[in-house]
Amino acid sequence: MKIDCKHVWDHISDYIDGDVEPMLRAEIDRHLEHCEICSAVMDSTRNVVVLMADERIFEIPRGYSERLHERLQEVLNEPRV
Amino acid sequence: MTPQPSMSAEATAQIIAKILAGEKHLFHDLIRPLERAVFVMLFSLLRNETDAEDAAQEAFIKVYRNLHNFRGDAKFSTWVISIARNEGLGLLRKRSSRPEEPLEPDLDGEAPKGDFTPAMLTDWREVPLEALERKELRECLCRAILNLPPIYRDVVQLRDIDEMDVQETADVLGITAGSVKVRLHRARTMLQKELVPLLKSFATPKRGLFGRRV
Numbered sequence A: 001m002k003i004d005c006k007h008v009w010d011h012i013s014d015y016i017d018g019d020v021e022p023m024l025r026a027e028i029d030r031h032l033e034h035c036e037i038c039s040a041v042m043d044s045t046r047n048v049v050v051l052m053a054d055e056r057i058f059e060i061p062r063g064y065s066e067r068l069h070e071r072l073q074e075v076l077n078e079p080r081v
Numbered sequence B: 001m002t003p004q005p006s007m008s009a010e011a012t013a014q015i016i017a018k019i020l021a022g023e024k025h026l027f028h029d030l031i032r033p034l035e036r037a038v039f040v041m042l043f044s045l046l047r048n049e050t051d052a053e054d055a056a057q058e059a060f061i062k063v064y065r066n067l068h069n070f071r072g073d074a075k076f077s078t079w080v081i082s083i084a085r086n087e088g089l090g091l092l093r094k095r096s097s098r099p100e101e102p103l104e105p106d107l108d109g110e111a112p113k114g115d116f117t118p119a120m121l122t123d124w125r126e127v128p129l130e131a132l133e134r135k136e137l138r139e140c141l142c143r144a145i146l147n148l149p150p151i152y153r154d155v156v157q158l159r160d161i162d163e164m165d166v167q168e169t170a171d172v173l174g175i176t177a178g179s180v181k182v183r184l185h186r187a188r189t190m191l192q193k194e195l196v197p198l199l200k201s202f203a204t205p206k207r208g209l210f211g212r213r214v
């Protein structure tokens, strides 16, 4: 089985998640060795996924946690119904 | 970001039992590991900080009031995120003056309308995590995520930002694991396509001889 670039792109996401069959994975690896476009597409996509997971992307408003726990304390103080 | 970094299912069950038995103050500790994930999820859904914070408060109050309904067959984090998401969706529905795109159109089976071809390039220089110290980069990523169509934003949010697994994501969204994978694939491709040209300037410069930048 020889796979083309289009076929590799279809599996990028699963490949990054380690969710492709070993046979297909080996085929993709072989393709990536000689195709600089697919390796760059794979590397850049993985890079984007790694960056997105970083906590710094989304800032939490200052005082969010304090306000949340204050509000919860009011509810916790209510007599049980 | 992992919603529940340290608490095991048993530890969670024990704390819940204690809270229900009257040690209410433990509720603060129970939800602390989830408060960030809940806010970020609601922010990406509502795209407004104040609304996200209000919705997060309401969601955690619902979690407390419904704690006796939690069954150990789901992960506590998944259960909480689902409650928060429903809270957010309810708010979106109320914003009838600001019509949002349809929330869950079922288009995984159809021929996709968007273009899901990646940006083509022949050389990628890694953008390291340290580059996130730069505000422009953080804003660039944040904007790209928020601009995704809602069904793609949802899966990116739960899978890539909250780092839930495929099945948990499917449970929260009420879709199949297969749909999660399809949407995630399209979402990541769209993000790659949009971000590649923008991220290039944040890459580590290649160094030539004697550490010169080339």
Ligand SMILES: [Zn+2]
Residues within 6 Å of the ligand: A004, A005, A006, A008, A031, A035, A036, A037, A038, A039
């Ligand atoms: Zn190729």
